[in-house]
Amino acid sequence: MTASKSATEAAGVMPAAATASPGGRFVRVWDPFIRTFHWSLVGLFGLAFVTGDETEWLHIRVGYAIAALVAARIVWGFVGTRHARFSDFVRRPGEIAAYAAQALRFTAPRHLGHNPAGGAMVLALLVMIAGIAATGFAMTTDAFWGSEWVEDLHEVLVYTTIGLIVPHVAGVVFSSLEHGENLVKAMFTGRKRAP
Template sequence: MTASKHAVEAAGAMPATTASSPRGKTVRVWDPFVRIFHWGLVGLFVLAFTTGDESEWLHIRVGYAIAALVALRIVWGFVGSRHARFSDFVRSPREIATYAGQALRFRAPRFLGHNPAGGAMVVALLVMIGGIAATGFAMTTDAFWGSQWVEDLHEGLVYTTIGLIVLHVAGVVFSGLEHGENLVKAMITGRKRAS
C-alpha cells in the first residue's frame, strides 16, 4: 500500500475498488433509491416553494410527498446500500472541521461516498426539511390553525433551507473542481471514478 493510500484511509476516506465498465474505470456509488430521492426532493421542494401562496391544496399535497420521501430516506439511511447508510458518512464535528480546513487548502482527501462536510449537509437538510413538513402539517390542525408563530417558523425553516441548498451546491462545485469529477453526473448515473 502506498503512502498516499495510507493517508486517505487515515483521513476516513474509502478507497474505491476498480470495476470495468464500458465508460472506463468507474464504480457504482449511489443506488437508484438515493438518486430518485435526491432529484425527486429537488423537484418537489421547488414545486412546494412556488405554490406556497398560489395553490394551497397542491402545496399541502406536495408537502406530504416531501414528508414521505424524507421518512423513506431516513429508513434507507439504516438499511440501504453502503454509501446510503448514515454509518458511512455521519462524522463527528471535529472530523467535519478537519475536512473543511483541508478542503479550503485544496488538500482534502477524496471520498467515494459523501465526504464529512457533505454528510453533515445531508443530515442538516433532512432535519430542516423534516421541520418544514412538521410545521406545515401543524398549520393544518385545529390546534395551530392560524397560529402566526408556527407560520413564521415554517417560513424561517424554508429560507434557512434555501441557504443550506446554496451552500450545498457551492460545496458540490468546489469538491468537483478540487477532485476533478462531475458530482452532478454521478448523482444521475450513480457511478464515480474509481481510485
C-alpha cells in the first residue's frame, strides 16, 4: 500500500473498488446525537408539515423543537465527533461536482462519513430548515404578524426543502447500491463496514 493510498483511507475515503471488508468488521461512524438528530428531524418535519394549517399550537411547538435541533446540530458540527464535524464533509464546489461525475460512472470512492455530495445536501437542508424556523418564528412576532411575504417565504422554503429531500433519499439509495452497504441501517446503528 502506498503512502498516499493509506493517507486517503485514513481520512475515511476508500477507492471505489474497495468494497469488501475482511471478516465483515464494522466501525462506529454516526454518534448517538447524529442519529437522534436525524430521525427526530425527519419525524418533526413531517409532523410540522401535516399540522401547518390544521393545528397551529402544535405546529408552533414543533417548529421550536426543530429550531432547537438545528441549533444543536450546528454546534455539534464544530465540537462533535469526527464524522459529525463540518470540517469532515464540507467540500469545495469543484470537489462536489467531481464526486457527482464519478458517482454517475459508478467509480466514486466510498466515504466512511458523508461523501462530498451528501455533505452539500446536509448543508443545504440545514440552511433551508433554519430559514423555515426563522420565518415561522417571525410570523409570531408583532413586526411580521399577518405579513404575507413572510408567510409566502415560509411556504417556499418548506416546499424547497421537500424538493431537496427527494434527491437526498435518491442519493442514499444510489450510494447504498454503488458501494454495497445499507446507509439507512447505518443511520440507525451508527456503524458502517470498516475500510
